[in-house]
Amino acid sequence: MSKSTSVDARSAADRFLDSPALSESTRRAYRGDVEEFCTWLEERRTGLDAVDVRVLADYVAWLGGPRHGRRPRKLAPATIGRKLASVRTFLRHALGPDRVPDARLGPRRARRLPDAPAAAEVERMLEALEGEGPIALRNRALVELVYSAGLRSAEAVGLDLGDVDFEQEHVHVRRGKGGKERVVPLGEEAALWLGRYLRDARPDLATGANDALFISARGRRLDTSTLRRIVPHPHRLRHAFATHLLDGGADLRTIQELLGHSSLSTTQVYSHVDPRHLRRVYDRSHPRS
Numbered sequence: 001m002s003k004s005t006s007v008d009a010r011s012a013a014d015r016f017l018d019s020p021a022l023s024e025s026t027r028r029a030y031r032g033d034v035e036e037f038c039t040w041l042e043e044r045r046t047g048l049d050a051v052d053v054r055v056l057a058d059y060v061a062w063l064g065g066p067r068h069g070r071r072p073r074k075l076a077p078a079t080i081g082r083k084l085a086s087v088r089t090f091l092r093h094a095l096g097p098d099r100v101p102d103a104r105l106g107p108r109r110a111r112r113l114p115d116a117p118a119a120a121e122v123e124r125m126l127e128a129l130e131g132e133g134p135i136a137l138r139n140r141a142l143v144e145l146v147y148s149a150g151l152r153s154a155e156a157v158g159l160d161l162g163d164v165d166f167e168q169e170h171v172h173v174r175r176g177k178g179g180k181e182r183v184v185p186l187g188e189e190a191a192l193w194l195g196r197y198l199r200d201a202r203p204d205l206a207t208g209a210n211d212a213l214f215i216s217a218r219g220r221r222l223d224t225s226t227l228r229r230i231v232p233h234p235h236r237l238r239h240a241f242a243t244h245l246l247d248g249g250a251d252l253r254t255i256q257e258l259l260g261h262s263s264l265s266t267t268q269v270y271s272h273v274d275p276r277h278l279r280r281v282y283d284r285s286h287p288r289s
Contacts (some may be wrong), residue, residue, distance in 0.1 A: 007049040009038040012094035019093065033086035043077060048094060060084060116239035122147060125231065134201035139230045141190075141197035142214050146227070148190035149173070150241030150259055153224040153234050159213040161198075166191060172226055175260060182260045242270045 013034050017027055028052075040059060041048065063080045091100045117125070126147075129140045146156050155173050163172040169186045186194075207219030214222045227234050242255050256267040 007047055007094065009041050009048040012048055013038050016090050016093045027055075030086050030089065030096045033083045034090045036083070037090070049093075051091060051095070051099075056084070056087070059087070063171045096224055115233075116243035117198065117236055119240075119244060122237065124242050129230070134204045137197050137201040138194075138205065138214060141193040141201075142222075142227065143231055143234075143237070144187075144193045145171070146231075147237040147241055148187035149243075150238050151184075151185045152238060153227050156234075157212075157214060157222045157224055159229060160211040161213050162211070164194060164213065166195070173260065180260060180262070182257065184258050239270075242267070246270050 016034065017031055022030070037059065039064065042050075046055060058082060063075055063083060070227035083104070088100050106180060126140065126143060129136065129143060132137075142156060143262045144152065146153075149171050151173065152175070155175060156176060159171070163174075164186065165172070169191065170183050171186050172181065172183055174181050202215065205215050205219055210219060210221065216222055216226065231237065238259070242259060245255050245258070246252070252264060252267050252270070255270065256264050259267060
């Protein structure tokens with residue numbers, strides 16, 4: 001085994017986890033993975049600066065091997081991949097980016113196709129929200145917009161009044177604090193329900209100066225848990241948005257922009273949902289189809 005003591009793993013881990021560049025939630029997410037890796041190095045009597053591609057490959061094999069301590073016998077490929085990503089981030093901080101092997105070491109993850117409800121199911125979901133009063137009208141407008149614009153839950157509840165432009169028929173979407181921004185079209189049905197909500201419901205819910213588009217019965221901005229109570233698994237509506245656009249003939253690049261994906265590879269999973277779509281595109285586009 002490699003032996004080296006010039007870089008103390010625990011001290012380096014403390015410095016990494018104390019870095020002001022990490023948010024508290026990110027710090028918590030990294031802590032368990034990094035501390036587990038440090039323990040593994042100590043048991044092997046391997047110094048941090050001795051870590052190379054072979055050491056990381058041994059670590060991945062250990063993660064996927066028989067049970068050790070309280071760790072389950074088998075870890076899912078996604079869990080191993082997450083742990084390896086945490087360790088690589090730690091190593092970049094401690095040793096520098098040139099010292100971190102970029103070879104693919106984690107197990108391949110099985111492709112999971114999005115669980116996208118059919119258009120008829122979405123229609124039933126929306127019809128089930130019909131009711132009397134400002135809360136019912138707010139709920140219908142919220143869910144219509146999530147489906148119409150393909151929004152993430154946090155994006156939907158994070159919208160302000162000024163983010164909806166009825167004249168230009170678009171919605172200005174921000175992702176997270178200081179995150180990327182994009183503009184998505186405002187669908188006709190969503191615009192109709194949003195208009196009704198703003199005219200007939202929101203004034204009854206507003207109790208003070210609040211720029212939030214969707215507000216609670218107490219006049220506060222909605223949180224994502226409220227959306228999940230209205231529609232369990234609201235992310236399925238985002239999958240439906242993408243899948244139904246693809247079925248209608250939209251290209252993946254356009255869907256990528258509308259969803260706010262930074263990489264086309266993230267969007268390409270939708271091309272595997274319905275092979276009939278690929279046949280339709282082929283028949284429409286290829287001269288020898």
